[in-house]
Amino acid sequence: MRVLIVDDDAIVASSLATILSAEDDIEVVGQGGSGPQAVAGYARHQPDILLMDIRMPGGDGLSAAEQVLEHDRQARIVFLTTFSDDDYIVRALRMGARGYLIKQDVAQVAPALRSVMAGLTVMEGQVLERTATMGATMGETMEAPTGSLRAPQPRGYGERSAVFASLTEREYEVVEALSEGLDNAEVAGRLFMSEGTVRNHISAVLAKLGLRNRTQVAVLYYRSAGA
Template sequence: MMQGATAIRVVIIDDDPFVQTSLKTILSAQDDIEVLATGGSGSEAIRLFDELGPDVLLMDIQMPETDGLSAARGILGEHADARIVFLTTFSDDEYIVEALRMGVRGYLIKQEVANIAPAVRSVMAGQSVLGGEVVGRVDTLMRGDVGGGAGARTEDRGEKGAAARRSAALTRGLSEREYDIIELIAQGYDNKEVAANLFISEGTVRNHVSAILQKLDLKNRTQLAVYFYRDLSKADA
């Protein structure tokens, strides 16, 4: 750690002792991260957060006593600025939707071990993080297709939600074209695919993306996807 730098203080919550130990070993090896404590349940997460006030809470979802979602809801109810990242083997659709709507800072899959430390740093810097497996699936989920049955009602909800997001984007200073680009990026399209869908050049897409990131004060495409599904989706809540 550089002289004068402050370590990012982390608490790890997982009901598997092996996972606790592994994550602690990985993160403790980083010069700029300090693991304050580990726990094995949602109730421990609440207690440790209140006692230690960590910078970042890494937490599993499915656990005994109080699960991760319930614990996060309780913590965020008392500490709205809490930085909570779900780290789980369950990329379950309903979990993803609830986590994003709740306002947690990240949702990572445990197998993406190499991304954990960088994610902690990103979250500490005010960014949101989504695992690669999650990003490509968020579009369908946030349209209201999960847990709600098919048919006209789901389609109507999706159309109304899309209209609300577009309206919210326009009132926040984005153009129609910029909104279209954000929507496609949020669905996992790369620049070439965005260009093909909108019948513009890749260079034009790159210029638009740079302008959008600057306008929204965001750093990358992952943050853009989170902005689309979490911040703009509040318009149709």
Template sequence: MIRVLVVDDEALVRSGLRLILEAAGDIVVVGEARDGAEAVAAVERLRADVVLMDVRMPGMDGLTAAERIIRRDDPPKVIMLTTFDLDEHVHRALRAGAVGFLLKDTPPRDLASAVRTVAAGNAMLAPTVTRRLIGSFVERGPSHAEAAHERFAVLTTRERQVVRAVARGLSNAEIGRELTMREATVKTHVSRALAKLGLTNRVQAAILVYEAGLL
């Protein structure tokens, strides 16, 4: 079972998310929190695999809470959930290490699928969010792209191939089939590449690939 912590300042929203997720059969909501501070405290107590976090909440907002949670040793995966796909929210959340960003109009089936995806170690972004991210990177100009491209010099050829595949949204198993590698070997390459690049997860690696113009 995938253990989820639901964080939203509205009780009705929390109840609805619980119903949707637990109806999936392989997901259990192990706790709820009303704001970012409660979420940070709950992570201390609960062994959640995934935190589903609203962006806008009174007191400590979801972005601040996500940043604090992700800095922990062996943190849960964090999915940001919001009504607005504002660029500053997306960038800050993903830079902090969130592995998912979904809009609140996401269909129930897709919400459960997103939780499964991030629990398995992959990223999940709403399609509109992905399009806006790519567009913003294209607009940053050649000097920014060149600086991002230079960061990949520390990687081996194989590591660069793997990271580019990660940016295309492929899972470890899919990368292994495409590059004729064992899944465990792919996982090793991903871990080493992230460490060399100073990144914490696959989403940040994908962002850097887009910034460098490698896709």
């Protein structure tokens, strides 16, 4: 796989390049230190994976990822950062990032990138824990996207991942609505059902999928989008 590394810490970027280049199946095609350099580097090198930090003084990684995905919705972007901030995680998932890793064990980066190349979305354990405790309702944590940010829908509505095979068509429609951050009233309005029926469908979805709250439903939806 061809990897572009972008991190404002030149030592970190260089170290990652050295570690990944030692792998037989990885070629580091370039390095950058800011969001604009990530966008330009992606256009120039067309890497298989863009491995990028989030907080960079020359232009943040989330904004850069948004620009890259506007031109290439199939871009594989993996964030490698020290921040497991809820807002960052949600924005990354919403825009269609393929991975969110924490800078702790760099030895796990290469295996994670291989998983992404295999079509999986990868999240470090600490990030998964954060997604499970973000809040009880989507309205509190999964706000509607702003600007040109949008939820990833590579399958198209109605084309579901196998992880949702146990759901009825109506239940899956509710899952799609929840993934957009709609509250019960908005889901009811879109799907032409009562709020009570929406609540019943949500309860059924949680029970069938073994999840605890609406946030976990949305996270599962985004994680399965690229599978």
